[in-house]
Amino acid sequence: MEAHHQKIYNNNAEPFPIYIFNTDVQEFPPHWHERIEIIYVLGEELKIGQNNATYTLHNRDIFIVGMGEVHYFIMQPQKCDRIILIFEPALFEELSNLLTGIKILDPHIPYINNTNNEFSVHSFFEKQILGIYREKKEKQSGYDLFVGARLYDIAAGIVRYIPNEKLGSAQLNKQMKKLEILEQVTKYIDENYKEEISLADVAKSANFSMYHFTRFFKDTTGMTLGQYINNYKVSKAVNMLINTSDSISEISFNSGFNSIKTFNRVFKQVKGCSPSEFKKAIFE
Structure with a gap:
């Protein structure tokens, strides 16, 4: 489970890059x-972590992740379908x-549940999201113009209806510095996860005291360093369980x-x- 700067590339001939996923990951x-x-x-229930907060979403709920916000989906027993729309304000x-x-x-x-068909913030955003999803799926003539118009509506809705604050240049620089440090730390863990990694080692890699790094x-990230490292090692093991024929003992060693x-x-x-139960379930 690696915290990372996700770089998304546009490999198709779309008039502008917007990405929509329908997934149950x-x-x-x-x-x-x-x-x-x-x-x-x-679906019925979805748990999302953002920074140090956890949110439980239910059917038809909407969650908006701002630029540069560290976020993640939390493991839960049941799968949950969702639409994910990603677009670049630029x-x-x-x-x-x-x-x-x-x-x-x-x-x-x-x-x-809005039985009176009155305006609500939820219905406003739901209309735009489902409209974009439908236009991208059907791709009728002029769909890119419809999608662009709805993106403007979403942007305006965020500014008008969603509680927000405009960060000054000093705050933006602080946010970028925080993400640079996090990327440096996760790179260190990625390079050393097969060894014993101590809190002191990771704190030193980021030029922090152990107290301030904790x-x-x-x-x-919303988790302790120990939780993060364990999740990261397990994610490596899961990949090997799915994609290799290695034994459990080999995977245990190779995932750190x-x-x-x-x-x-x-x-x-x-x-x-x-x-072993996980591997058995994959191939049933």
Whole structure:
């Protein structure tokens, strides 16, 4: 489970880059990007972490992730379908001016049953999200113009209806510095996860005292360093369980665990089942 700066590339001939996923992925590691990400819940329940806060979303709820916000999906027993819409404000100069430096203070827009068909913030955003999803799916003549218009509506809606604050240059620089340090730390873990990694080692790599690093890491990722490293090692193990024919003991060693007993215990804590049960379920 690696916190990383997610770089998204446009490999198609779209008139502008906007990415829509309909997925039921159960977990996704901490990451951030210079784009707006909007999540619309199709299933029953979805848990999202952002920085040091956790949110529980339900059917038709909406969650808006601002640029540079560290966020992640939290593992839970049941799968949950969702639509994820990602777009770059720099698509249009006006959108960039509106949204660059905006910090969203309340990213969760819960669904409220509106029997009177009165205006609500939720219905406003739901209409735009589903409209974009439909236009991108059907791709009728002029769909790109419809999508562009709805992106403007979303940008205006964020500014008008969602509690936010405009960050000054000093605050923006502080945010960028925080993300640079986090990227440096996660790179260190990625390069050394097969060894014993101590809090002192990681704090030193970021030029922090252990006390200040502990606070920084928890505030930024929502988890302790130990939780993060365990999740990261388990994510490596999961990849090997799915894509290799290696034995459990080989996978345990190659994912950075010093014993099969520890590997089984940590894997079950993170995934809710043993490595052998997980592998069996994949191929059933």
